[in-house]
Every structure is written in structure tokens, then in C-alpha cells.
Amino acid sequence: MTTPTATPTALPATPAAAGPTALPAAAGPTATGGPAVHLRGLRRVFGARAVLGGVDLSIARGEFVALLGASGTGKTTLLRILGALDKADAGTVLVPPVRTVVFQEPRLVPSKRVLANVTVGLPRGAATRETGLRALAEVGLEKHAGSWPATLSGGEAQRVALARALVREPQLLLLDEPFAALDALTRLRMQDLVGDLVRRHRPAVLLVTHDVEEAVRLADRVAVLREGRLVRDERVTVGHPRDPADPAFADLRRRLLADLGVH
Secondary structure, eight states: OOOOOSSEEEEESSSTOOOOOOOOGGSTSSSTTTTTTTEEEEEEETTTTEHHHHOOOOOOOOOEEEEETTTTSSSSHHHHTTSHHHHHHEEEEEESSSSEEEEOOOOOTTTTTTHHHTTEEEEEEHHHHHHHHHHHHHTTOOGGTOOOGSSSSSHHHHHHHHHHHHHHHHHHEEETTTTTTSOOOHHHHHHHHHHHHHHHHHEEEEEOSSSSSHHHHOEEEEEETTTEEEEEEEEEOOOOOOTTTTTHHHHHHHHHHTTTTTT
């Protein structure tokens, strides 16, 4: 899905706000020298429980951040707020005007062929068709443009979902455990594909994942959310290509697992 607006956007921080509010370009997160994402004191409360209890996070343009946390710690809630699928109860939330989300499930339209799924919601015409075909070529599925979603494997369907997100040239790409339903080998291939596409397109990226090794393998920074607050936000200094056998990789993995309560 995509959330286009004309200018950088401040999402509503109170229940009274009905929708996104456009900011002057100089004040928004895509202004020169500013981050793509800027969160300060973000709170989201469900009943008596503060799922997000005051989160501060910034993501630079072109930066890849992985967000780790146990189930129920608010990872997906934070991502949904950034994607305008949920609202903040308090705090500052500044995001770029064009954002797309890739979910754990591909969420393809069964009655539309692959190319139509990639370009769904975009203006019809030859230019859109060519853009969609280029996006499919980037994910290695140009020969499946006329296929039905039911004929695709799980990995292929998720590649279509990725092409659908990138065809909109997002300034912020939100990935909500997009590899969780894939087998181990397909998962590794998809990680490599995403890493390559992100380096080419250079959106800001937030990846929500339970997989510590995946986070270290892909991200520029890894943050850990626990009890509604960030307990770690660390730059990954392991060199590329990142090998789990590298002592620096293993050391960071140990620290992150300890943050998650795994020893």
C-alpha cells in the first residue's frame, strides 16, 4: 500500500485529529539535512496499557533500521503509526510524504494478474505499464507479468508485493516481518534481494522482525523495543558481506539476544 501526500507530513498525535496534517516543506522530515523519520515521545495506549511509552527514533534518508522485540512489545504498532494505519496518542511523528508497507502476507488481489497487482491504484496507461514491468524485472518476475497470483509460490508472491511497494518510489519503506512465512532458503534469497533493492532505490527503511540474524545481516542500525521503550539503538559496524561466523557479527547477535532475554 502507499500513502501519498504533497508535502512532508506530521501524523496526528491525539485522538481528536482526524487525519494527516501537511507541514511546510522546510519543517518536514524530508527538508534538507533532516531525517526521513523523526519520532519524539511517541505514545500509544490501549486501555490501561501503554504499548509505546515514549519512543524517540530518527531514521535518515537512505538508512536501513531493523526493529527487534518480543511479541506484544509494540513493534508493529509503531510501524502502523508510521504508515498512517494507526494514530499516536501523544508525541511528535514526522514522516515523508510517500510511504509504502510490505506485510508478512503478500496481500495480492486474486482477481488481478501480477502486473495489475504491481500497478494497482496507479493511473492507467503505457507509462504505468512500463514502470510496472521494470519493477517486476528488478525482482526477477518479468516473465510472470500475465500470471495469476494463485500460480505463484510464496516467495514469488512476496516479490510481487515488494515490486508493488517500490514502483511507487517511496521515501519510506516499511517492512512488517515480510519473510516470516517463507522457508529458510527462500528467506535468505529474499533478504539478499531486499538489501540489493534498498541500496539501489535508497528509501529510508524500517524492518520489523523477530529474527536477530536477519536484522544484523541487513540493517545499518538495529533497535530493540522492550516494554514500550527502546533499550538499544546501535549502528551495525560489521563489514559487508556480513558473515554470521564473523566474531563482530556474533558479538552483536549475543548482545541483541541478551536484550531480548535470550541467553
